[in-house]
Each structure stands twice: as structure tokens, then as C-alpha cells.
Amino acid sequence: MLPDDWHLTDDVDDFLAEAGGFLRSRPGRHVMQLTWAERIRARGAGAGAAAGASGADAPSFGILVRAGEVCGTFYRLGSLGLSPFTPEQADSLAVRLAALGHELPRVSADHDTATAFAEAWQRHTGATPKLRDTRLNLYGLHALTPPRPQPAGRARLLGDSGADLDEAVRWCAEFAEAVGEDVTVDAATWPSTRYADKRYTLWESPDGVPVSVAGMNPLIGGQIQIDIVYTPAHLRGHGYAAAVTAAVTRTALAAGARDVVLFADAGNPTSNALYRRLGYRVLTGWSVYDFS
Known part of the structure; x- marks a missing residue:
């Protein structure tokens, strides 16, 4: 069992082994997490290139553990994709990625999570977030x-x-x-x-x-x-x-x-x-x- 913390990996099989049950528990809201993890698993890092990732931005994944349970995940394929987070969870990820020196072009998630992370990223890095005009509904x-x-x-x-x-x-x-x-x-x-x-x-x-x-x-x-x-x-x-x-x-x-x-x-x-x-x-x- 993983200790409470953020756990980062570039191994999609490890990511799915630890977080697969959590993702499948709410497949609708985790659709992008499941889709891109499976695409990377089936097609390799080339699928990351198709999503705009390259070099230092090759596919990577993260798992948040609290009280011994997975409660959040992210994938990074150039841009950052998040599972639903509380503001505290979003802030903890921003702190971790900023400390590692990550640069992010964008973040994509449900509206509340994306907004919480964008505000946290601005606080911790000074980067200015801009909400895209086109917003989506997930059905x-x-x-x-x-x-x-x-x-x-x-x-x-x-x-x-x-x-x-x-x-x-x-x-x-x-x-x-x-x-x-x-x-x-x-x-x-x-x-x-x-x-x-x-x-x-x-x-x-x-x-x-x-x-x-x-x-x-x-x-x-x-x-x-x-x-x-x-x-x-x-x-x-x-x-x-x-x-x-x-x-x-x-x-x-x-x-x-x-x-x-x-x-x-x-x-x-x-x-x-x-x-x-x-x-x-x-x-x-x-x-x-x-x-x-």
C-alpha cells in the first residue's frame, strides 16, 4: 500500500495497477484518465506525441493517496489532465509540480477542479491562467x-x-x-x-x-x-x-x-x-x- 502523498510515475502499467480501481469506480468523470492511460498502454509513448507531448513532456502520471486510499489522479501529456479534486487537493498538486520545476501549457478537467488548480498554479508559480471560451458538457x-x-x-x-x-x-x-x-x-x-x-x-x-x-x-x-x-x-x-x-x-x-x-x-x-x-x-x- 502506498503511503499518503502524491506518487509520480512514467510507467502507465504501474499507474493503472495502483489507480485502476479508483478510476473505474466513477468511469464517466474519469473518462479522459482512462482513455489516455489505455491509449498509452496499448500504443506506447507515440500516443503521447499525438496528444502534443514530447521530450521532457513525455507521458507521466500521478496518484494522490489519503488515509491509505487513492483519491485523485493526473496524467500529463504536454497538458495536464485531472480527476475531480477538492481545492486542497488541487493546491497540493500545484505545490508538488511547482517544486519539481514543471512548466504547464494548460490544464483540463471538470470546471470546478480546473478552476481550483488554475488558481493554485497562479499562486505558486505566478503563471496567468486564461479560461478558454469554448467550454464543454460531459454527458x-x-x-x-x-x-x-x-x-x-x-x-x-x-x-x-x-x-x-x-x-x-x-x-x-x-x-x-x-x-x-x-x-x-x-x-x-x-x-x-x-x-x-x-x-x-x-x-x-x-x-x-x-x-x-x-x-x-x-x-x-x-x-x-x-x-x-x-x-x-x-x-x-x-x-x-x-x-x-x-x-x-x-x-x-x-x-x-x-x-x-x-x-x-x-x-x-x-x-x-x-x-x-x-x-x-x-x-x-x-x-x-x-x-x-
Whole structure:
């Protein structure tokens, strides 16, 4: 049993051995911890490079133990990702990382935790935090309610054929460009991107033309995260996003997921209303602070 303190490691297997039970006890709120730890475990440090980590910022992890129990974790892949913390816990981590001379470009967590850490980091390092304008809602599935009416067409799961891989690359490249993600998605870069380990579902019109796509991450700790949902701007307003989200949710449940989660832009009333109609409920707000 680890003594009470922060314990830092660059070994993802050690991290999961000590903190896996804690993370799986609340998989929804720990979705990013579980996702990135498993991605690093399965794909090695290259997955950290895909997240923007390199050199001294290679993947690292931390575990907070209090009264002999794990009560908090973090991962660092360039930026810092946190499990839910109290202000005292956030302050203790800021003290530890500042003492080690760490420099952080940003922190990502549920809104209260991210805010508590940003304020603590400023106190202990003088770095100025800036809250990003785009904030997210983290949703968890309560009970799937399929859209009514459903648009004409059908769902199709993308497989491993060359044509299907080309289709996945094309759609993810369009999505990355639409959301302003600083990444090149093409046939050459595909294996190193975060998109490569997802399964994709297309919604096709009656004549077989793809009109919307949704992806899902692998099953981790009984949970699947839906990521991405995308419809090109000129095809929106026809119910395709609702149909493909319902379809990929069914795929996730059929794959054995007890919990299904997804993120949505908190400032987009259309997507938030859509997910609520489909039976998703907000688990928490999510924020990112950048540090000067």
C-alpha cells in the first residue's frame, strides 16, 4: 500500500495497477484518465506525441493517496489532465509540480477542479491562467431514446477494408479542420493520430451517399466514449446527426458498454438539445485553462 502523498510515475502499467480501481469506480468523470492511460498502454509513448507531448513532456502520471486510499489522479501529456479534486487537493498538486520545476501549457478537467488548480498554479508559480471560451458538457447515457422521425437511410459500420479506411480518414480530416484541431489527418499520419483506434459508423442516404459520421473509442473499464459526431455544414438540419449518434450508441451498448459518454460544446444549443432528446444527461461541465 502506498503511503499518503502524491506518487509520480512514467510507467502507465504501474499507474493503472495502483489507480485502476479508483478510476473505474466513477468511469464517466474519469473518462479522459482512462482513455489516455489505455491509449498509452496499448500504443506506447507515440500516443503521447499525438496528444502534443514530447521530450521532457513525455507521458507521466500521478496518484494522490489519503488515509491509505487513492483519491485523485493526473496524467500529463504536454497538458495536464485531472480527476475531480477538492481545492486542497488541487493546491497540493500545484505545490508538488511547482517544486519539481514543471512548466504547464494548460490544464483540463471538470470546471470546478480546473478552476481550483488554475488558481493554485497562479499562486505558486505566478503563471496567468486564461479560461478558454469554448467550454464543454460531459454527458452520460441514461436510456437511449431513438429519434422520431428517423431520416431516410441507414447506418453502416466502417470495417477494415481499404475503401472503408479511406472513408474514415476523409471524414476525420473534415472534422479536424471544422473544429480547428491542429493536426494533419491523411493516409500517412493516420496511425499516429487519436482517430486511428476508433470504430466509425456512417449514416447513408437511401442512395448510399454518406451524410454523417460518429466514432467511438474502445471499451475501457466498462465504458465507451463516443467521439466524434460530425455532419458537414451543408447537410445539417435533416436529423442525420441524431440518427448516427443513436446508431453508434447502439453499437457501443452491443459491444458491452455499461456506460456511454460523450462531450458537447456547452455553447451549442442544437447539439445539447439533440443529446438530451436521445437520453443523455449532463454529468459535469468541462473547462480548459491555458497558462501564460
